[in-house]
Amino acid sequence: MAGSQWELPPELCCRPMASVALTGLDVTYNAVHRAIWDAFSANRRADRVPISFKVLPGDHEYPKCRTKRTSYEWYIPKGILKTGWMNKHLNLVPALVVLFYELDWDDPQWKEKQSECATKVEIVRTSLQGRNTKVAVVLIQKKTPLPPGEDLVASERASSLCNSCDLSGKSLFVLPHTDHLVGYIIRLENAFYEHAQTYYYTEIRRVKSHKEFLNKTTHQLLFVRHQFKIAFFSELKQDTQNALKYYRTAYSLVHELRAHETNMLEIKTMAGFINYKICRLCFQHNTPLDAIAQFRKHIDLCKKKIGSAELAFEHTAWMSKQFQSFGELFDEAIKLGLTAIQTQNPGFYYQQAACYSQDRKLTAGGVCPAPDPLDTPTGALDFYGQRPWRQGHQSIDPPDPEKERTGILALQVKERDVPHSELIIALLSNAVAQFKKYKCPRMKSHLMVQMGEEYYHAQDYTKALKLLDYVMCDYRTERWWGLLTAILTTAVRCAYLMANVKDYMTYCLELLGRASTLKEEQKSRIQKNLFKVLKNEVPDPEPECDPRGASAGAALWKDRVSLSGSNQFSMEVQDYVPFIQCKARFLAPSFHVDQPIRLQVFLRADCPHPISFNKLSVSLSNPGYNQWCVVESSGQDNMCLSPGKTSCFSFNFVAKTQDVGKKVEITGVELMLGSGRWLFLSWRGAGGDAASAQEALQASRSSRPRGYGSEAWQEGDWNSLTIQHSTMIISRVPKISVQLSHQPPALNNEMYCITLTVQSQEEGVARDVRLTAGLKPGQDANLSLATHVTLDSTQVCDEGDPALLPDIPLGDLNPGHKVERCVYVRCVSTGPRVFLFHVAYSINTSVDGQDINCNCHKDETATIETVEPFEVSAKFVSTKFEPLDRVVVDIPFVLMTDLLSSSPWPLLLQSSCLQLDTMKTCTPQPQSQLQQADTSLNAVCSSLQVVLQTGECASECFCLQCPHSADVSAAVATGQYVISWRRRGKRGSIQAVYKLPSFGRVREPLPVRYHIENRTALVQEVEMAVRLHILPGAEQQMLYNYYPLMAGYQSLPQLNISLPRCPTANTHTLRRFLPQRIFVKPQGRQLDEASIAAA
């Protein structure tokens, strides 16, 4: 990567580790040595001591040690820190040199080997002349050593070897080459580590000892240098606490140096190095706040130290690097487990680094002169941060002004070749990654905008547009129009320079829109450009494009224009804020099928100049209607939208009858613009755009008068115009009346009659009128089992009848006519029910000249309560009316039944019947309340004519006797008590009551008497074979004599009664209560009679 001049040296950034050199190992050809070396070098995990090992030949030349200075009196330092120093102590000068030598204690040639070893040690010592580096010897032995003290030969020979090599006993090691190599190696390296520690300790002492010779006037640089060295040695010694302390001292000393233009770079470079070390150690000590504080201090101190104005870019480059490397340290620490927060994360440092890089680019661009060929001083620097053409120079004024000038020029030329944008983009993308992590979406967007702009400057327009497009929608949804406009302005330039027609038009569209904060004249310029594009011409270049790029862009446009490719562009503008706004609405949320559906499209242009269009079309969810919703310019007269004005386009169409009950939705609006090149703007749904929802909300909050909802909307407030994107097609309003007449509540088990009257108010014939009547669906499921509906009044309906009778045909209905129907309902449980009466018919009508056949229907519902008509209770009493709880065989007793009416209507009790199982009645003759009793078999029946009002009670007594039974004192079943009843007065005017014997006999006359009673207050005219007049309250009797000819059940002739004055009343209602059959017994046998009497 370019800009490497500013990179921190690798020896600064690494973690310093004690350097130990291993000599005497032949790792290439000797397998044992190779294994030893591998054990040292491989798997250096964190639990092993921090040592960096090197294999060196025995006669390796170590860097020469300069002669030690005894006095600093005449010494003037040339710089702060030599460039090679750190590397020298990390890699070149070892803390310890270890000599490996193969020698067993019982080696036969011990003497020779010992002296060879001593020679090798001597060679190493010589090449380390003057250094404090330790030397150690490791004997590689084939035999496992005996425990210490047991091998006398070994201890004797060890001490002799120490003597000959001039080694202390602590520096001689034995490495048996056995199975436990790694274990021995680890013990060895721990011992080496101790030696290295001692070495660095002495080095620190040595550097410290120089201090007393220094004076503050001439040796200021040395103070810094020495502190830095002490700190660095401390780090090598792994004493990071002290290292930090010394670095801090060094840092404060470096800022005490006298700074001037010539040494500014050196000071800043060193300050940067030391700062880096401090921050690194602080993060390592897990004190990130200290690191941040140090960095802030560093930046505050150095921010103003710009140095030479001609080389201002150097300062910004350096600043950028400071931020970047701190960001990297911070990031590194996070990877090792530090937690950062939203407001303090590495992203800020990368961002600031990018910011300085941008400044650097600006300053570089500002000062760069024409290229001036110069022999750039080559070669490495002696000291960090110095000028190559005046190394080691420390005075205030440059030694050679001419050389200084050319040097600066050379640097400036070099700066020109730096790929600034690349650097900036890399930094920005680092920052983006950080801010993404720390929940800063807006910061991320902002940085992406900067990246996009940088790509634009780097002329990578595709990438620029990609980034800008990505963030644009964030700014749009957050409604920061100023920022959106700024981004669009950059984007439109990119699109122009790439001659990307579609993007260019998209951005223009939005820049002309109401969200754009551009000035009117700029909008005007953009609109003129857009017109040119729509005419397939070359637009004018955007201002602020650099001229070379602009001409290239213009050439691309010319190619594009001459290219005969697709010149139609369609654009979804819903998600932008385009300069043409569209709102469509149906005039009502629902239309009857016999009304034309009315639709309005409102268009409004926000651009400075009028704009014409060719075609406006609306697409609906049913494409069949689309043909009615198009408006197209015919020839010359283009349709035009004036700036700031609202244009309204109305469409009418007739709904199809099969769409009744369906929704019609506006699925899109399309507007066609252009001549030569066509642009289709399309809105999904019924218009609106990225900003219109909020505007409508604001308008609804506003206290200004509103203008929507009414058809008379003229030129009111655009924002308060609401979109109605769908409408419901509903069936035609029926012009019939449906009336119900009935007398609630219904009584449990009765046949409840509901009379329905349908009257037509239509102008035409209502055809195919159908009635659906019954229990409204959707109620309790049990209700449908306990409700039965029938049209047939003659039969008491049973379980077989449904709860809902569908589609009862009522025929056609002429205008003004009416039809009546009775529906009978039997409810076998109490409680409320909802009944539905649905009358449907079809009729022909015309809408807008079109004939349509509409289906209409009308629903009526009635809620009917069902109540119990009466309560029955029975008790046993003695013949003296004393209550009994048991009865005695053969002693007569009385059964009393009570009927308590709870019906709101008077009840007519028609008959009651006690059907006995085992008991016998002892009153063969009917009681006083019975008019006729049939004493045959075990039945006591009475035909009552009692009317019970609400709350009244009817009682009956039966005198019974319990027969002999085998099983005395067992419970005896009494029998069933059957009551026939109906509500009274329900049948209106005429009541027919029959009197007929309970049975007939073959060939015996059977008198049947009908009593016709007039219960109304009017004289009634009745037709029953003859025409009669019955006075109010009077009764007419009709006696018929039948003559049965066959035995068994015979049907009786039907009595037909009609009231000519009242055609609605018919015999149906009567028939329910008249018997239809009679049992005819075979011809008489007197015995029968006698046997029954006896029983």
Next chain:
Amino acid sequence: MAVCISVIAKENYPLYIRSVPTQSELKFHYTVHTSLDVVEEKISAAGKAMADQRELYLGLLYPTEDYKVYGYVTNSKVKFVIVVDSSNTSLRDNEIRSMFRKLHNSFTDVMCNPFYNPGDPVQSKAFDSMVSGMMVQVS
């Protein structure tokens, strides 16, 4: 004094932004917009704790090299953001607080205007002149 004063709607769009004319207006727009990240985070953190006793003043939102950005949130979630120059060391927390209080009072007056529609950009002259008084005076 401040270099930029802004009022941000509950939905995070700007109701009012005023910055010193000497510097790029766009830059301040970006600064205010990005500071909303921190405002949102602080509101949501405070919302969890105790909504009633939340302090309106949010303090320093984030430091940049050149500016300090302070935030304040009214009970109706309208945000005030004040940007001051980093070099301006005379402004302490207390001064910033009182600036926000003044801003809040003046904004309340704007809201009380029956002709002002909440959510519309602030165009009040009284508010404008109050803000001018808090801005760095450009000589």
